[in-house]
Amino acid sequence: MSAPAHLDPRLLRAFVTVAEELHFTRAAARLYVAQQALSRDVRRLERELGSELFVRTTRQVTLTADGERLLPYARRALQAQDDLLAAAGQARPLLVDLNSAGLETPRRVLHRARGLAPGHELMARYESGLTWAAGEVLAGRLDASFGRFAGLAPALRAGLDQQPVRYEPMAVVLPEDHPLAPLPEVPLAALAGETVYAGAGNPRTPEWTDLARLLFEGRGIALAPPVPLAVGDEEFQRIMARTRHPILAVVDFPELPSTVLRPLVDPVPLSPVSLVWRKGLVHPALEVLRRAAAVLAAEEGWLERPEEGWIPATDSVVMTSV
Secondary structure: OOOOOOOOHHHHHHHHHHHHHOOHHHHHHHHOOOHHHHHHHHHHHHHHHOOOOEEEOOOOEEEOHHHHHHHHHHHHHHHHHHHHHHHHHOOOOEEEEOOOOOOHHHHHHHHHHHHHOOOOOEEEEOOOOHHHHHHHHHOOOOOEEEEOHHHOOHHHHOOEEEEEEEEEEEEEEEEOOOOOOOOOOEEHHHHOOOEEEOOOOOOOOHHHHHHHHHHHOOOOOEEOOOOOOOOOHHHHHHHHHHHOOOEEEEOOOOOOOOEEEEEEEOOEEEEEEEEEEEOOOOOHHHHHHHHHHHHHHHHHOOOOOOOOEEOOHHHHHHHOOO
8 A cells, every 4th residue: 555645534434334234325324425425435445545545346345455454554544533533622612604584495504503512502594695605614603604615716616625505496486466476386487578686796695596597597687786785674674565576595495574485487497506615624513513414415315416407517516416
């Protein structure tokens, strides 16, 4: 085996787990990752070390001599990392941005993480948009956030890591007397000729406005112009009641007075949600948060993309690249 200058602890953890299970499917379930991703990590470690660590057949997985030799060292390295994470995490809570109080996906991940590790302190914050939150994460004022990673500027993405969490179906919020309000679902084609609000001009949420622009393109749907930036639910509701524009949202969007929420179909547009954190962040509660996101995604089928689902090509690459 050759000695690389640096080894990603995630790759070592993948190796150790497969070595203990001698079964890729069981090891992937234990790590809350897809089997394909686990296999990719093991092969990457083998390339970096210049040595095969496992013998794989259709019937069994066994360690090679190099794998046997590496295993005790990998275990010691991971234990040292766990000790370091525990020590670092004693100083402060993990600050987790949930975007807005009513959004279900981030809230459920945070609540599951708290249940998995009640000894860790995870504190909620509300920055109302991933672009704004990403800047706070990079500055060290937040630790993690949720949202559309592909919609961030390259300069922001370069300093961040991400984990896909959910393909969240999108919806439209309509005034209760809107002609489309009686429909249980709204076909995208039915919005042709409408002007739909998607946060244009809001410096906190350009990734959402960009997703809307891609969705509306070629469908005859106009993007509503910027409105005064509303701070707080009451102000947002007041501005939206005055403009009466339909609002692009997700299916778990909180209720607004005098409106109805209707899923969009034909096709089903999907909002890609990732958990995002600063590269190199060391905090034991981050691992718990990542595990909670993976558990919920598996339980709820959040990463099962429907055949009729729509998502931009750039987002599709991001959501399947880890």
